[in-house]
Structure formats: structure tokens, C-alpha cells
Amino acid sequence: MYDAPTLERDVTQATTKFSARNVQVWYGDTHAIKDVDVDIEDKTVTAFIGPSGCGKSTFLRCLNRMNDTIDVCRVEGDIRLDGEDIYDKKVDPVQLRAKVGMVFQKPNPFPKSIYDNIAYGPRIHGLARSKAELDEIVENALRRGAIWDEVKDRLDAPGTGLSGGQQQRLCIARAVATQPEVLLMDEPCSALDPIATAQVEELIDELRANFSVIIVTHSMQQAARVSQKTAFFHLGELVEFGETGHIFTNPEDERTESYITGRIG
């Protein structure tokens, strides 16, 4: 894939965060992910695009083993985070998920106060030794989530009382609060209006400075706006993976071209 002509490619040589080889996922008898190989770089936004049911969310959920909670789901192949096999028997998925945070399609704040929403992760992971330290973590996370100014006066208000866009930024702040290394986002803007979407996209771009961000999206414009790398999935296969600019201007595969020009999907 490095033979591809480089368009707008980052000159800094980024390190690989996730590397997947030969990944297969079955839901019962359905072969949902076929032979996916991909390398995801650190401090980059990678977008997964593709038509509905193409397996992009499934693959995303393999990266923090959220698929473990589904009984019929079976994952094969090799997925490494910083060179360590995350499906190794010795790996505790709970520890993995502290390192690989996740933001979901629908904003899902806990039915608790805004403060408790953010503080929950740090509390269970023992990241704060004192109340003051916890306060600081919460404030930093909320600033990171670009929501601090809107909620700083009402940290005791329920998180569920915020607007949809605010809730989603709260969820991003909550994911950031546990100090993960990778942030997985599963269509984070699909329930948001254009203004809230713009805010979240801006936020994603800022988060790139510290995290590797992987975002699943239905909107090709969004992928083009926020990501540096794009992977196109179709019917469970990874069809094409490369620089975002390259994928959108000069796709190599016919299916990619059909999708981004709107002929399929």
C-alpha cells in the first residue's frame, strides 16, 4: 500500500498502534469479517467507511473486545496493540478497554450527574488519590471534550439532561477521562444535528494530538473532513485502505469508486 502515490501524506513517520492480520469474525454461521489486514497509526484519525452491514462497526468492536459480550460472536486472527496480541489468553479485556476507550453511536451518559459520569472511569481505575485530583481529572476531561464552558456551573446536574450534542461530547470526555491510548468512535455523529456534528468533528481533530482515533462513519464527507487515513469496507472485506485524500480522489478499487460516487451503498 506504500506504493500508492502520496497525496497530502504526513511526512512524520508515525508508529503503528494497532496491527491486524487475517482477522475473521463470525456471528454464528455468518462470516461477518473476512480476512482483514490493517495497520492503524498512532496520533492519526482513521475513518472506516462502507455501506450498512459491511462489518466496519464489527471490526471496530474487535479492537477493544466489545464483541466478547456477544455470545455467538467468534473472532479469529491476530490483532496487536503495540505489538501485544489483544486476544491472548492472558489479556484481561477490562484492562484492554481502559487503554482503548469507546464512544458509541447513540450518546449514552449514565443517569448520574455530569461530574459522576466523568469521574466513574477514573474512580474504578484508581486514577485519582484525592478528591482534588479527581476534580482536576474531571475538569481536564471536560475541557478536552470541549464542553467544560457549557457545564462547569452545573456539574451536579444529570448528564441525561444535556442536549444530544452535549451528551455526545460528555461521552467523549468520559472516554478521555480514563486516559486511553486509542479512542474508538462508532458513528459518533449519527444522532446529532449539523452544528453539534461540527463541534464533535472539531473535537476529534484536537484529540488527534494525543490519541489514535478510529471513527466509523456513514458520511463520506465526514471521513474526508476529519480523517487522515480511510479504510473502505464492503461485504465484510477491507477493500481499500490508504491516505484519505488518495481514497477520495483516486481510488484504486472499482467498488470504492462506486461507493464514494454514490453508485452503491
Add this chain to the structure above:
Amino acid sequence: MTDASLPEPRHARSLKEVDARTNQRNRAETRFRAYGIAAVATGLVFLLVLLGAILFNGVGAFQQTFINVPVYLDPAKLDKNGERNIEDIKKVSTFGYNPLIEQALLDAVQESGAKTELDSAADMKKLLSASAAAQIRDTVIANPELIGQTVDFRLLAASRVDGYLKGRVQREDVTRDKNIDVTHLDLTDELHDAGIITKGFNMAFITGADASESRPEQAGLGVSMLGSFFMMLVVLGLSLPIGVAASIYLEEFAPQNRFTDLIEVNISNLAAVPSIVFGILGLAAFIQFAHLPQSAPLVGGLTLTLMTLPTIVISTRASLKSVPPSIRDAALGVGASKMQAVFHHVLPMAMPGILTGTIIGLAQALGETAPLLLIGMVGYIATNPPEGLASGFLDPNSAMPAQIFEWAKRADPAYYERAWGGIIILLVFLMTMNIIAIILRRRFERRW
């Protein structure tokens, strides 16, 4: 979008004209609404009739007829040695007290100037409850210094006198009744006018114990209420933790396979098993096999626990299921373990449902009679109120519904009234529990 040409619109007529088909559908809807209103109205009528009947029949049990009479506690009869030795006083049985009371009543009758042919002390006996002597004896034993004084007593009247004043006993009924004669009824009227016989609130019905067949005026629901209370303690203490733990495991942790499916089907079926089956199971397991004491609230509680568990498990699982999976995802997504996700987030959100289910299960257990038949908690169990926890759990007792059943079975119509009165008390308890369930649900409910 497509090239296919659309067919001509079917409704070429004006919108203001209603076509036959629409008419028909509207009529069907109106009919259905009428059925619905009729069904609701029928239900309401039944409910009103039921409540009316219960109140009409049962309110009488909360009133009792008393005879107010000063009794001279004759030392020559009650304490022959004159030493006020409590052991000597206890030796005088209720038979020793009867003549005193009868004489006292006769004196009161004559003093009041009531016109009556009855002029011997023995004639007064039929007006008084058989328990009147015991009432005085208990007072004397508790306060021996009263001996030698004339003390005002409020004695229970005989149940026929009580029934006569409440309209239950008619003059024409008593001609062949050996318990009372028409002359007694005449005297009752006279004494009622003179204020010697009065009606008052019947506290003993709420606090007292069951009484023998021949003295319904003394019977109360209090002790069996305690029996029910201890049973409910056992049911709550066992079925809530077991039921909730089982549901959480089945709903959140257990793998989906044949075995768990089988368990699930069985739990649903258990909820529909007739309660008498649980009764015979309790008899076999707890009494015949484990040799726990018969008629004890502990055994009743264990048996009712078996019966309540499926209800609690089903409602708990339903409320766990109703917690959106996104909350579990959210917790797992920030690195909570499965158990943390369940206990920190899912369980608090399911709490109102769990509590409602538990209280409804308890209310069901509180009103259950059939299993108690088989473990010996039904029958004439006239015990004193239990002294302490151990005796509360282990001494023979009855339960409210069993006591009501027992009263309804007895021949004397006075007991019939008590049974209805007991049902009022039972319903008050059940209503209270349901109201608590509603309040808890409101309080714990969270907004999304």
C-alpha cells in the same frame, strides 16, 4: 424515481362524502370503544359490590358490646388466707370469680331500676362473655392490692347480646337458642338505655388472639398478624437476595444454552404452579424431612419463599432486561468489569422494577392460605403473642388469611362477622404494601 405510471386515484369523489368502507370502519371503532367502556364499567361495578359487601359485613367486627359494672373483689372468696400471697391468689380459678361478677351485675340491674323477671345472680350469666371472669382474674393477679375494693370493669358481653345490639340476632331466632332467652334480650334493651351496656371500638379484635368456638366475642386477629409478620420476615429475608442474585446471574452472566433455557422455562412454569403444591412440598421437605416444628411461621415463611421466588425472579429479570444495553456498553467502554457494570449501573436502574416485583410477591404471599393448610398453620391456634424473636419464628401460630379461613369455617354467625372484619384488615395491609410499591417506584425512577 420509477417510470411506471401511477394508477388512477380510486377516490375521485369529494372528501366531504364518507364512503361505505370508511363508515364501516368508523362503526367498528365506535363499537370497540363501547365494548371497552362496558368492560371497565363492569369491572368497577364488581369492585364496588365487593368493597361494599366487605365493609357492610365486616365493620361490625370493629365494634364490641361491653358491660360496665362495678365489681366488689371479695377477699373472702379471692384470698381466703388474707395474706395477699400471689400463689394463693393464683389458685382461685375463673370459677371462683363468676359468682362475684354475676352478683355485681344483678346489683347493677336492680339499682338501675330495670324492669325484668330475672332476679337471681345465675340468670345474669347468659349476658356475660365466658371470658369476663378471666378478664377480672388477670387484673387481680396483676394488681393484688385491688382485692377488697370495688373496681369498675368494662366486661365483654356475650356474643348473643353483642349480636342483638348489632342486629345480627333477632328475637324470633332465639326461641330455640339455649344460649340466650327473650327475657335476656329485654333486659339488654333496658341496660343499654341505662348505659350499663355500651358499644365501643373493639381494640381486642386488632390485637387479640383467636378464641374458642363458644366465645367469638373474644377472638382477635393480632396474634395471627404477628404470625404473618414473622413469615414475611422469612420470605423477604430469603426470597429477595436469592431471587435477585439468581436473576442477575441468569440475565447478565449465564451463557445462553440448553441448560439455561431449561431453567428459564422451569421458572416461568413454577410461577404458575398452584400454591397448594408448594404447601405439600413444604410439608415433605421442611417438616417431614428437616423436622422443623409444625405450624411455625418459619416453616410457613420457607414454604411461601418457594412460592414467591419465581415471581421475584421473573419481575427482576424483566426489569434488568428493560435497562438499555447502551448503559452496559457505556460502562464496559470505560473499562468497567462486567460486575461493576451490573452493580454500578444496571442494578440501580432496575431497582424500581425489582422492588415493585418483590412487594407484589410479598403481598401475594401475605394473602396466601392454601400452602398453610398443609403445614398446620390453619386451625384453632389460640396462643399468646410470641415473646421475642425465637418464639415468634418457632412457636405454633397462624397467619391472617388462615385465621380468616378458620373463622369463616366456624358455625357461630358471630365468627362470620369476624371473618369479614379480618378481610378488611388484610386488605388494608395489602393496599399499604401496594402503595409502598408505587411510592418506591416513583422515587427510584430515573429520567433519561
